[in-house]
Amino acid sequence: MDVTSDSPWGSIGLDRFEGQLLEHLMGSPPADTASVAHVAGVSTAKAEQALRRLEEVSLVQRSAGQPARWTAGPPRSSLGALLARRRTELARAEDLAERLYAAYEAASAPRSAHLVEVLQQGEEVAGRYAQLLRASSVEVLHLAKPPYVTADRTSAPVPEVGPGVRLRSVYETEGFTDAVSLDTASRGTAGGGELRLASFLPTKLVVFDRTSALLPVRSERPAAGSLVVHSFALVASLAALFEMVWDQAVPASLNAGHARTAPPRRPAAVPVDERTREILGLMATGMKDDAIARALGISRRTVQKHVSDAGTALGAKTRFQIGLLAAEQGWLDRRAPGPAPGTRHAHGPGRTAVTS
Missing domain, CATH: 3.30.870.10 (Endonuclease Chain A)
Incomplete structure (x- = not known):
């Protein structure tokens, strides 16, 4: 049996030719084997084999008489019964897979626990x-x-x-x-x-x-x-x-202008106005200048001026350095979103919180 994955009949165990015969019989009056074979363009023996397969799964019926005639059953009941059987088989297979997995886990745990x-x-x-x-x-x-x-x-x-x-x-x-x-x-x-x-x-x-x-x-x-x-x-x-x-x-480097081997120290305190604090806080969340301007109801040029002034005051040349040094100054503490009180981000080792 050639059950292909691209055939809609494959999911219920029929190959493409069997599905085609069933579709033909669904829309045709009862027909004998020779007539079905003629329409399908195959030998009588091949048509007979496919029809008997459909009969085994209760999708077609053969009438008494000579020659016997084949009739498709009502699709809702005949296909529904077949689908129900397939669902039962799949449920049993899934149960078997779960039991096999449990046995595998029980056998593998002692071997892999040390790894x-x-x-x-x-x-x-x-x-x-x-x-x-x-x-x-x-x-x-x-x-x-x-x-x-x-x-x-x-x-x-x-x-x-x-x-x-x-x-x-x-x-x-x-x-x-x-x-x-x-x-x-x-x-x-x-x-x-x-x-x-x-x-x-x-x-x-x-x-x-x-x-x-x-x-x-x-x-x-x-x-x-x-x-x-x-x-x-x-x-x-x-x-x-x-x-x-x-x-x-x-x-x-998080200490702009200082060698990494120099004693760690924070930059001297630099004053900041509330608008700059707001802008830098939003910038630290990843917002672009246009989005910050819309959020605060100001122009994009005003946003850029505050960022530029902050960079000058901090001695920073890039937006990344501005963000780092602004955080060290504590400018972002009041505005930037962060974890709830009593929590901190989990970044990893060193003087940081847990990474997981």
């Missing part, structure tokens, strides 16, 4: 992340991208890398669209961490001393859980992925 941990609760992820971070003694590699989750800062202290641990982070540029993200990245580099930016990251990822790695089960839904990978081959592959991203990413 991969599955963390399903946010508290599990936060606790395991902090533990792995504290245990790191050489380096932490970090890829951070939206969407971010939040962690209650009152439930546990924000984990930090230990002294002498090299921290390298690559942030997806979309992650620099609100005040909390900018401030988090700034604190992440304040202790000597290295930062780069990329327009796209394949996944969230943290690699600890190249012996363990933490990444979400589903990148688009970080709250769905995380995986802790211990397999040497897998961790090595994830570390290689990080290095590829790191090489292509653009280095960024």
Whole structure:
């Protein structure tokens, strides 16, 4: 039987020719085998074989007499009964698949538990992340991208890398669209961490001393859980992925005008008017100049002037630097949207919140 996927009859177990014969009989008076074969342009033997197949599944009936004549049954009842049988068969197959999967999981868990941990609760992820971070003694590699989750800062202290641990982070540029993200990245580099930016990251990822790695089960839904990978081959592959991203990413400094080795310090306080604060707060959310102008009921030129004046006051040359330094000045704290009180963005290691 040639049941093809592009045939509508394939879903109920009929091949294309059987379906064509059934369609013919549905719109024709009873006919004998020879007449059906003539209309179909096939041998009598092939027509007989297809008609008997249709009879087996109760779609056609054969009348008594010589020669026997074939009649299609009422489609609602005959096809409905066939579809019901097929649904029952599919349900049994699905049940079998579930039982086989359960048996596979039961047999596989003991073998794979030492290679991969599955963390399903946010508290599990936060606790395991902090533990792995504290245990790191050489380096932490970090890829951070939206969407971010939040962690209650009152439930546990924000984990930090230990002294002498090299921290390298690559942030997806979309992650620099609100005040909390900018401030988090700034604190992440304040202790000597290295930062780069990329327009796209394949996944969230943290690699600890190249012996363990933490990444979400589903990148688009970080709250769905995380995986802790211990397999040497897998961790090595994830570390290689990080290095590829790191090489292509653009280095960024959050302390404009100062060498990275200089003691971390915040720029001197700069006054800001309320309108500039509003504009920069909206700019930090990712809004373009035209959208900001419409939201505040001012002209696009006015928006650009405030941004330019802010850059001059901060000593910044790009909009990105303006956003970073404005966050350090605290200009965005009152206006820019962020997590609810008691929460912070989950960006990753260093002086940052939990990545998951």
